[in-house]
Amino acid sequence: MAITNLNKFLGEYFTANNCELLHNQDGILTIQLTEQMDRELMNRPFYWHYVKSTGYSGEPMKLTLITNPEKRENQGEWIHFGSPRLQQIINQLKTNERNTKLFQVVETNKNTPLYPWLVINIKISYIGKQKKDEVFSIGLHLVNGVMKLEMMDKLQQIPLKLTISDYCYPISPMIKLKSGYLRIQSIIDDYIENQLHEWAEQSLLTLDEEIQMLNYFYSGETDTVQEQKEKELAEMKKRYEPSITYHVINGGVFYLTEDTLKE
Structure with a gap:
């Protein structure tokens, strides 16, 4: 993962995870963590177990990170390339990137349903005298069962965010995730079986x-x-x-309007 501007990266990272940036100036970044981010970054499992057992909601911490070497004596945590905190954030980001749930950005003033698509990116590896990899991005409509290829190319053209837009509501899947994955897996199996080898x-x-x-x-x-x-x-x-293997690179559920992927 190439990071050219650490302060900008951190700001975008915490914003994308719904954290409020309380201060971001001159290489000093103060963040109000959400409960989820506090749990993932601040190593306070006993605290959260205690407050939940007492019926309280708990209070996520504020975190101040300093990226400017000239300000490292200020109150806050000095973060830099190679620091444990940055590695922790990158590991958390990589883990969460494997599975995601995103909603199409919709500008509307009337109730609009968003339909779930299961999208799986799979790498097939052909191993033998010569090695070759193929990557497939397959989407399955979890209501009507329609399947489409090259889904990541299609999704790159669609504005997406972590929260659902106003006036929009998600449609519940008719096809369970496990069943949907098995359908996609069957397509991959048929593709491999029908090739010349x-x-x-x-x-x-x-x-x-x-x-x-x-x-x-x-x-x-x-x-x-x-x-x-x-x-x-x-x-x-x-x-x-010779052998053939495949594994899931990443995947997620994407909620899109009914007409978004119609051709």
């Missing part, structure tokens, strides 16, 4: 040739080198045996 055949052919050479090289050898032969054989198989 000459690359796998070439990998197996190369593996066979390498094994023959290995057997020739070790022919007549005593049992004392058998362990080395088995080790090299295992490395060959690891290098050339």
